[in-house]
Amino acid sequence: MMKSSRLGASFRDPSGFLFRCKDVLFRQVNQSYAAEYNQLMESGLYTRLVETGRLVPFVESDQPPAEEKTAFKVLRPEQVPFISYPYEWSFGQWKDAALATLAIQKQALKFGMTLKDASAYNIQFFHGKAALIDTLSFARYQDGQPWVAYRQFCQHFLAPLALMAYRDVRLGQLLRIHIDGVPLDLASSLLPGRTRWIPGLVVHLHLHARAQKRYSEVSLAEARSDRTMSRQAMLGVIENLRATIRRMEWKPTGTEWSEYYLGTNYSTAAFEHKQRLVGEWLAEIKPGLVWDLGANTGVFSRIAAEAGSFTVAFDLDPGAVEQSYRAGKLAKEQNYLPLLLDLTNPSPAIGWHNRERDAFLERGPADLVLGLALVHHLAIRNNVPLPQMAAFFADCGEWLIVEFVPKSDSQVGRLLRSREDIFPDYTRAGFEAAFGALFEVAQVSKVVDSERWLYLMKKKEEL
Amino acid sequence: MGIVLRYLDPGSGSILLQLLVAGLAAIGLALGTRWSRIKRFWGRKKNPAEAEENEEDDEE
Incomplete structure (x- = not known):
């Protein structure tokens, strides 16, 4: 029998769990969840959510369950091409994820169900839209009951969004430390x-934080006593959360890179040549999954996405990622996902046993990696020696399209202006030697009307 | 609350706060609905983004 392995993130909810068998992801639904599962399917809620793109669809599978004794059903969900985490989302992505969660809760209530959790990790970008991946999140709604996931929603969505909109967009990174969302007293x-003049934030955040502190010793039974909350009141709370979040705005201005393409040092001819080369090489390789590292606003990533590869466009700058997301959303791109990532300190593995949320590299490898106008930044800003850089790229994917920008280029000159040149090996020969140790060069071309070189490389077999 | 609901700690303070604001929230929703009816009556159009989202989430 094939070995099935339960996923490290899947342990909190006794209703079921995810497991992998021969690289295929399955979800076991336990008997304890049978009634809810049947209601989800039979009430029409499942169909409704799948039709509106709010729930990742699945099929019931005849795959044997990973834990026979408790099993009710095994589901095979449609695969999400790249799993992302809230601390990698731009403001707009996070906001859309929050609004999607509220829309799902509202929809669920119409079908006599309610979300029993509201974790940001249950939302993924699927066909360009924020969608729920956790089939087991629905419970039967009983009239009079408050929303059990309210606290989690405020910690995972309301608090980080408010911090990003009203304090500093970089505070979204707090989720890297606080896996169950930003503690409300901290926010x-x-x-x-x-x-304190925004009613929604006064109630759901400031007063909420105080209530948590004040009633921390009170038992749940005491807290509820015989009080109830009408369906109308629950809808009111959801509507108020929605209005509060919709009003939050963050505009990508003043960040370092968002105007990058306006201020590049190379000519239109060079830019077009680079685009053409990348397009041709992508057409040759036809990669399934592309990672564009240092993607900026995703001009080159979208060439890959439009050619049919699922493309993740990583960038360090929240402004660039935000712009990239807005552009992709507007164009209704299905296979394009911009994400926030600092390559000099990529997302680590976090959570229980370090196994709940995967590190950046654990979510690879990609079929092809784009590293355009990137090498000089990593080498000169962050002092990464070229052999270490080649090793990193080799861990990222099979194929690599990489650009070398020499010291004589004015962009590199600008980087060197403010510091001592301690990079004697930063030459084209040094670059080719370092990358040549791990990659075979398949194509190489000088970009016209510039001093830049573009390489198509394939990782060596024995590695 | 059934056992399925209880895997997540809803937090006593969070539950209490919800119960406390429940009345207000219900009134707010009723007023909001009435207000949008008034706006519709006077022919004020919703902005396109809002319209699109409502189309997805509200229409039945």
Whole structure:
């Protein structure tokens, strides 16, 4: 029998769990969840959510369950091409994920169900849209019951969004430390005073934080006593959360890179030549999954996406990622996912046993990696020696399209202006030697009207 | 609350706060609905983004 392995992130909810068998992802639904599962399917809620792109679809599978004793059903969900985490989302992505969660809850109520959790990790970008991946998140709604996932929603969505919109967009990174969302007392103390004039934030965040502190010793039974909350009131709370979040805005201005393409040093001819070369080489390789590292606003990533590869466009700058997301959303791109990532400190593995959320490299490898106008930044800004850089790229994927920008280029000159040149090996020969140790060069071309070189490389077999 | 709901700690304070604002929220929703009816009556159009989202989430 094939070995099935349960996923490290899948342990909190006794309703079921995810497991992998021969690289295929399955979800086991336990008997304890049978009634809810049947209601989800028979009420029409499942169909409704799948039709509106709010739930990742699945089929019931005859795959044997990973844990026979508790099993009710085994499902095979449609695969999400790249799993991303909230600390990798731009403001707009996070906001859309929050609004999707509220829309799902509202829809669920119409079918007599309710979300029993509201974790940001349950939302993924699927066909360009924020969608729920956790089939086991629905419970039967009983009239009078408050929303059990309210606290989690505020910690995973409301608090980080408020911090990003009203304090600093970089505070989204707090989720890297606080896996169950930003503690509300922390958010409340970090938010500026003017947020005390926003009714939604006063109630759901500032007062919420105080209520948590004040009633931390009170048992749940005491807290509820015999009080109930009407369906209308629950809808009111959801509507109010939605209005509060919709009003939050963050505009990508003033960040370092978002105007990058306006300020490049090379000519239109060079830019077009680079685009053409990348397009031709992509057409030759036809990669399934492309990672564009240092993608900026995703001009080159979208060439890959439009050619049919699922493309993840990583960039360090929240402004670039935001612009990239907005452009992709507007164009209704199905296979394009911009994400926030600092290559000098990529997302680590976090959570229980370090196995709940995978590190950046654990979510690879990609079929092809794009590293355009990137090498000089890593080498000269971050002092990464070229052999170490080649090793990193070799861990990222099979194929590599990489650009070498020599010291004589004005962009590199600009980087060197403010520091001592301690990079004697930063030459084209040094670059070719370092990358040649791990990659075979398949194509090489000088970019016209520039001093830049473009390489198509394939990782050596024995590695 | 059934056992399925209880895997997540809803937090006593969070539950209490919801119950406390429940009345207000219900009134707010009723007023909001009425207000949008008034706006519709006077022919004020929703902005396109809002319209699109409502189309997805609200229409039945």
